[in-house]
Amino acid sequence: MPRTARDVVFVDGVRTPFGKAGPKGIYHETRADDLVVKCIRELLRRNPDLDPARIDEVALAATTQIGDQGLTLGRTAGILAGLPQSVPGFSIDRMCAGAMTAVTSIAGGVSFGAYDIALAGGVEHMGRHPMGEGVDPNPRFVSEKLVDQSALFMGMTAENLHDRLPHITKQRADEYAVRSQEKAAKAYADGKIQADLVPVSVRRTNAEAGETGWGLATADEPMRPGTTLENLASLKTPFRPHGRVTAGNAAGLNDGATASLIAAEDVARELGLPVKMRLVDYAFAGVEPEVMGIGPVPATEKALAKAGLTIDDIGLFEINEAFAVQVLSLLDHYGIADDDPRVNQYGGAIAFGHPLASSGVRLMTQLARQFEEQPHVRYGITTMCVGFGMGGTVIWENPHFEGNK
């Protein structure tokens, strides 16, 4: 029997405030599964017309799937969040693009007709699960020179990308980073971010980290408003002596979670749920692991080609700022100015933080806000680079688009 692919929409997305990983971070004593549970519950509260029993799947990403990020998080977090037992779930991993892949996998299932509506998101508690925890790379990677040793260290791959694209200087990267902080501060001041944050109660028992007892996380902890070029110039380059990548022009090590509701458009409309974005196409692509930051370029090329669009059709960009150089490499590829107003209007991961597998949905949530406010824009993309040499790009259409009316 022939099938009709269904239109897939982004109904809603939320996230926790992001925290700094480590003993002084806001989430140091908070479990990763609890973070994502709060997001799921917030989505249900914000969408009271959705009967939780209608949720067909819970896809949750985490890079390090052990401890409180293990045990098939999609299933266990669903139970912890109070979803009916009939709602299944699974865990998913594509490192930094985990949540993005949760969304695209679910979208594939929706389009195929396997799901009507589902939850997709991710979590990474890099304080409890530092990058590389428990990894065991096959020795053949090195002995057969399948990848360079630097491929396993994201900061080194960013330095490698600077080597490949020498016109992207440290100065440009720092300037980009300062703008990211400025835009993020402005977005906070304008109330663009808070509306999609779910507050998280946080306990602290270590007096060295600050006031003890229960507190409430309501804002992103990593933000450094007022950052100047001078501040950044003085930072160390931890990945190589006299290098270009610093803690200032890269995202930090962070804790946080995101979740979104993805649905068939007709189902969303039937249930009276919001339709914030319509999925146009998506693509993932592989590149040399040593320069994984270039990944968004082929991924975006591939997605645009499949959608029959060009870069000129894209009115808004949400690019994950793992490293400034990686954003700039994409912009340079398409001849877009470093300070193009279509790009990362609210700032990016350099300011907010990048809890690996959760970030994909943050990009989407922010793009959805921008779509709502800018009905003259028809298409936008969310894109990110991925460890071990990959990129992912999702093209979205603005349902509020008024251009053709």
Added chain:
Amino acid sequence: MTTTAELLKGAAELFPDEVVTQAHVRHLDLPQGAGRFALITLDNGFDHTKPTTFGPQSLANLNVAIDQVEKEAADGEIVGVGITGKPFIFAVGADLKGVELLKKHEDALAIGKGGHDVFKRLSALAVPTFAYYNGAAMGGGVEVGLHCSYRTVSKAVPAFSLPEVFLGLVPGWGGCVLLPNLIGADRAVSVIIENSLNQNKQLKGQQIYDLGIADALFEGADFLEQSLIWTASVLKGETEVVRAELDRGDAWDQAVARGKAIADGKVHGAAPAAYRALDIIAKAKNGDLRQGFDAEDQALADLIMGGELRSGIYSFNLVQKRAKRPAGAPDKKLARPVTKVGVVGAGLMASQLALLFARRLEVPVVLTDIDQARIDKGVEYVHGEIDKLLLKGRVNQDKANRLKGLVTGVLDKADGFADADFIIEAVFEEMGVKQQVFAEVEAVAPAHAILATNTSSLSVSEMASKLKHPERVVGFHFFNPVAILPLLEIVRGEKTDDASLATAFSVAKSLKKTAVLCKDAPAFVVNRILTRFMGEIQNVIDEGTPVAVAEKAVEPLGLPMSPLVLLELVGPAIGLHVSETLNRAFPERFKVSPNLKAVVDAGKRGFYVYDSGAPELDPEVAALLQQGDTVLTEEQTRDRVLDAVAQEIGLMLDEGVVAEAQDIDLCLITGAGWPFHLGGITPYLDRAGVSERVNGKKFLAPGVASVPA
């Protein structure tokens, strides 16, 4: 005048071992831009297995925290103050260990006043205050929240109570005054009196909200977040908190009267706490908090210096602590695993045992009896009881299937018991029959199997005497109803070895029973005391005192039912049988009542008829009674009976039937339902001067169930 800080410092010096609760102050930004907020977290630094309590130093810490937020509130730096607990625990009230140490009325007064002085500062702050009941809250934990302007509660709260009256106190840090002023007198009476006297019944989150104690209810998964969002909305005026109008008219007095009736029904005026609490609730009608708090302070101090509270704490320690570490039990490492249980007999008692073993041990249980019909009936009974559990939702279908599969019956003991590790007999109460049964069992059971007897009065040693391996015989005496009464008397026979005894204690623990080790003495503990007690009442009646007078004489003991109603429950024939056994052992103290024998011979099931709804002496029984002409008053009767009980307990301790008087009380509380608030019986006998009158000394050392010297 001493300040609160000085008052608490003095109190803290009396209690150096306090597990101290910290009151952490942390600031946060409320959602929706509602402003800066100070949140106090009560935390003793341990996990949820050691709940947070309030001793004097803990109160002092909270006082310091309030100093801080008071200033911030006055300076306009914060818009509100919240208070919550560590994960799973809000706070479970005053530290009882500290109360036990208090020797002077003024020190007791200081504790009451100290708590009040600290807590009431919360309601005097320049900003609204919020309590977030995130987990278990009891006593002073509940009360600290009552001093706040608003309260939220988690649906996940498993236990919430004002247990003071249960222990012999009043909720004296504001509970008696604030609760009726918040939710009305009738609901307050339910919480403070009814629940407390109903075996310290606990409330759950939803009920706390439904009663109006909390203004909002949130699920456990994001309780604190939602509470703070709600707080923001209250502070911004977006949420209006509406509480039910209180009826300060006749309904208030009726509620107090209802409370009094409940107290009378449970303690018959024998314990003062409930009545003191009701007095304060009655006075709270006018809404004068200050006057009420003063009354609470006085009541607390009086009760702390009285024996009833000490008895309540004593009982609490018996059932919470001593019950978990039975005195004299061998090293539990000696216990052998029990993977299959055999039950000899398939009558009612045997079937109840089979059900209990199957439910708690979850191992196969095999019933045997002398014919297939009896076996089928026994198994059918157990399966029927499991179906009832299923209907009541106590077990699900899978569990019911499993339990039914575990309980089977066979005629041939060799088939049933060849691989059983623990075999218990519940056959006819006659030595010859029981010896015969054990001989048959020994012939087919594995060499390691424990042979247990549920005898209530026969000698365990004699029962074992004809076996090849008497060392594996233990007494395992349950109390009716088996599923409800916690006590299990474990009897060591002359030859019982440590491994068998350890196995018996291990099984008892799995059965969730309170095990007490007893010597192989006639009728062990509970039946011996009850029989002496009932026997003395029977003697008084036989000698000429009217039945009603004799019954009423022991009401102040607060027993769960009158002696003759108890006799009816046990069955006059069984009562007679036990008295005959004890008469043979101790003829000088245990008489066989001719009147009781006449009642049994006439086939009567009890002394009373209930045609009018209330018990009335059965005219047919009245006609049987042959009474003398010595008529005692209630007081004389009571003295006779208490003297007899004190004498018997004294002799039992001399004989070493149990390790200590504490075990006697533990047995009476858990096996006969004797009153918790009196500490069983020995604290009462000590306090009433009976012990010294009869035995020349008290049962318990000073400070044990009494105010320390």
